[in-house]
Amino acid sequence: MIDNYxxxxxxxxxAFLYLNQKDSKVNIVSPSLIDVFGQIIDQIISDDSIKAAVFISAKKDFIAGADIQSFKAEEVGDFQPISRKGHLLLSRLENSPKPFVAAIHGTAYGLGVELPLACSARIASNHRSTKFALPEVKLGLLPGGGGTQRLPRLIGLQASLDMMLTGKNIFARKAKKIGLIDELVHHSKLKIASKNLALSLVNNTLRRKRKVSFLNKFLDSTSIGRSIVYKEARKKVMRQTLGNYPAPLEILNCVETGLKQGQKQGYEAEVIKFEELMIGSVSKELRNLFFAMTAKKKNPWSSDIGKLNTLGILGAGFMGSGIAEVSLNKGIDIVMKDVNANTIQTAKKHLWKNLSKQVKRKSLTKLEAKNAITAVRGQVDYSDFDKIDVLVEAVFEDMEMKQKILAEVEQYTNDDFIFATNTSALSIEEIGKYAKHPENVIGLHYFSPVSKMPLLEIVRTAHTSNRTIATCYDLGLNQGKTNIVVNNGPGFYVNRILAPYLNEAMLLLEEGGDIIEIDNTMKAYGFPVGPFALMDEVGIDVGAHVMTGDLAEMFKRRKGAVMSEGLLKMNQAGFKGRKNIKGFLAYNKKGKKIRGKANESVYEFFDKPLKVKFDLSDIQLRTTLLMVNEAVLCFQEGIIESPQDGDLGAIFGIGFRPFTGGPFRYLDQVGSDYVVKELERLKKLYGDRFSPCDLLLQYAKSTNSFY
Structure with missing residues (x-):
């Protein structure tokens, strides 16, 4: 069994203990490994010929985290024995008569941090791939391997909370600076340096010296200081989560228990709370979301991938430069074409600025940054376009312009080049109507800002070839995107389900609703931003364009349709949202939101009704259930091919309440019959736009679930 790991x-x-999990590209930890670790530790301690030991990886990463699938609990008591067994193992390691050193290169996530915390010392390579994180909070869990107890004692309360409450990556140099790592060396010297460190600890204890300011010493090490840290951390957590995510508060509780009452009580709290979170619905849905994302990393059309050596980007504006940014350092040459040379220069400056930030963070070398920007060529003509394999067109949302550009481009490209249009609502079928090779035409709907939004909505037509889909799917994966492939239709999937949600929010304004109250109500319900903040971010001009195209016409044809004209009026009056500091919300001169304040002039575009106090659940259900119903209708019509795609698109494209797992998992949780009942109630009050679609009615009458 030991030989398998x-x-x-x-x-x-x-003794160098190489972590080398068989039949796996990475080392991951599961409950079954506890006994294996126990056996290897016992072997080292009982072998008189061995003075010390080093945990080191035989793979490119140290430990990539836990096997989430194997961590299961349905009721109280299911997982506590496993947690206690793991704690005992790490305690034996921590109190071993022989020193154990962790030699870390590459990714060290979760137990990849907690195992080294129990070692006598930690040494790491200074390579840019070396990074540490306790990402459990992102799955609705807490560090369950003693992390809430050992980490604060090693690096201090504030630094440990920053790691555990965010789940963010800590790169090697920062890890050394905060005291997480004792030594940093070049990757090639990691083995010899770890051996020397281990031998130095045989008869000596490592004396750590970490520079701590007087203020941080006060906040980290005194009861008054810690009380301030806990209070401020809880305030920040509640402001960010609004109580929808229990894990951050439980992490705080476990840390506080350990530092106030001692490690024994701290470990016990960690065991109990870890299981509570695992059983809870929030963690279950966040883990389901993680599994869905992981599944999407495999290209279903992998056998049909075409070549992609050169990526063309037509339009070097905000979206075009964003697409270029996520394509850097991917082994692809990038050609940016724009009619304006100044726009290209601005785009390249933006790219270099972001590369420079990576150099500063030590995640790139200066040479790598220079090579990356050198691979980006800007031009105002179509020279060498015969070398382009995939062309992403990112110009203004205008059908005639896009058709004209496609016809123009085809004169300079090879017959097998792929034309990928970045549009949020225009019909891909119509754009490619006159194409020489409609099988090479596809939609790539990137979300703004491209560098931060994780979703790529790939839109195919009845003509799009598997080679085209496969190549663009692979491009999305290389850009770090979670891809969903949808069929062509008005608004595709994401914007189609978003439209009724936003329209209902604006109808609430017409009825006397308050901008800030509606936004805050939807945030409290679990959306990361409210509908009006979202429209400001996306751009009122973009929203107005969507509301006047095929999508708007489709909704207008429906029985009982009521469309707000407010957004169109705002656009005509020059309101663009955050980008010109004229939107639903109030901004200061620097474009920063003024917290809790709306732009009062907006109400004029919604007929300045008398203010009405709405029931909060009415606001939440009126907006959200229209979105849920539309998602099911998209599944019914074949726009999306699975509930999983629907959930991923809604969460990563719009921010649908992540802790519910998405609209389809939400339906399985609360029951389709409940949603139909609520829609019928709203229909009686507000009209036929709340009519449940046929598929939802079908699921409500049966015992079927979407998963």
């Missing part, structure tokens, strides 16, 4: 090598009395 470890390879042992002894040198000068130091």
């Amino acid at each position: 470890f390879t042992k090598e002894v040198s000068d009395g130091v």
Whole structure:
């Protein structure tokens, strides 16, 4: 059994314990590994010829985290024995009579941090791929391997909370600076340096010296200071989560218990709370979301991928430069074409600025940054377009312009080039109507800002070839996107389900609703931003364009349709949202939102009704259930091919309440019959636009679930 996970090598009395999980590209930890770790630790301690040991990886990463699938609990008591067993193991390691050193290169996530925390010392390579994180909070969990107890004692309360409450990556140099790592060396010297460190600890204890300011010493090490930290951390957590995510508060509780009452009580709290979170619905849905994302990393059309050596980007504006940014350092040459040379220069400056930030963070070398920007060529003509394999067109949302550009481009490109149009609502079928090769035409709907939004909505037509889909799917994966492939239709999937949600929010304004109250109500319900903040961010001009195209016409044809004209009026009056500091919300001169304040002039575009106090649940259900119903209708019509795609698109494209798992998992949780009942109630009050679609009615009458 040990041989399935470890390879042992002894040198000068130091046992190198190579983490080398068979039949796996990475080392991941599961409950079954606890006994294996126990056996190897016992072997080292009982072998008199061994003075010390080093945990090191035989793979490119140290430990990539836990096997989330294997961590299961349905009721109280299911997982506590496993947690306690793991704690005992790490305690044996921590109190071993022989020193154990963790030598870390590459990714160290979750137990990849908690195992080294129990070692006598930690040494890491200074390579840019070396990074540490406790990402459990992102799955609705807390660090369950003693992290809430050992980390604060090693690096201090504030730094440990920053790691645990955010789940963010800590790169090697920062890890050394905060005291997480004792030594940093070049990757090539990691083995010899770890051996020397281990031998130095045989008869000596490592004396750590970390520079701590007087203020941080006060906040980290005194009861008054810690009380301030806990109070401010809880305020920040509640402001960000609005109580929808229990894990951050439980992390705080476990840390506080351990520092106030001692490690024994701290470990016990960690065991109990870890299981509570695992059983809870929030963690279950966040884990389901993680599994869905992981599944999307495999290209279903992998056998049909075409070549992609050169990526063309037509239009070097905000979207075009964003697409270029996520395509840097991917082994692809990038050609940016724009009619304006100044726009290209601005785009390249933006790219270089972001590369420079990566150099500063040590995640790139200066040479790599220079090579990356050198791979981006800007031009105002179509020269060498015969070398382009995929062309992403990112110009203004105008059908005639896009058709004209496609016809123009085809004169300079090879017959097998792929034309990918970045549009949020225009018909891909119509754009490619006159194409020489309609099988090479596809939609790539990137979301703004491209560098931050994780979703790529790939839109195919009845003519789009598998090679085209496969190549663009692969491009999305290389850009770090979660891809969903949808069929062509008005608004595709994401914007189609978003439109009734936003329209209902604006109808609430016409009825006397308050901008800030509606936004805050939807945030409290679990959306990351309210509908009006979202429209400001996306751009009122963009929203107005969507509301006047095929999508708007489709909704207008429906029985009982009521369309707000407010957004169109705002656009005509020059309101663009955050980009010109004229939107639903109030901004200061620098474009920063003024918290809790709306732009009062907006109400004029919604007929300045008398203010009405709405029931909060009415606001939440009127907006959200229209979105849910539309998602099911998209599934019914074949716009999306699975509930999983529907959930991923809604969460990563719009921010649908992540802790519910998406509209389809939400339906399985609350029951389709409940949603139909609520829609019928709203229909009686507000009209036929709340009519449940046929598929939803079908699921409500049966015992079927979407998963």
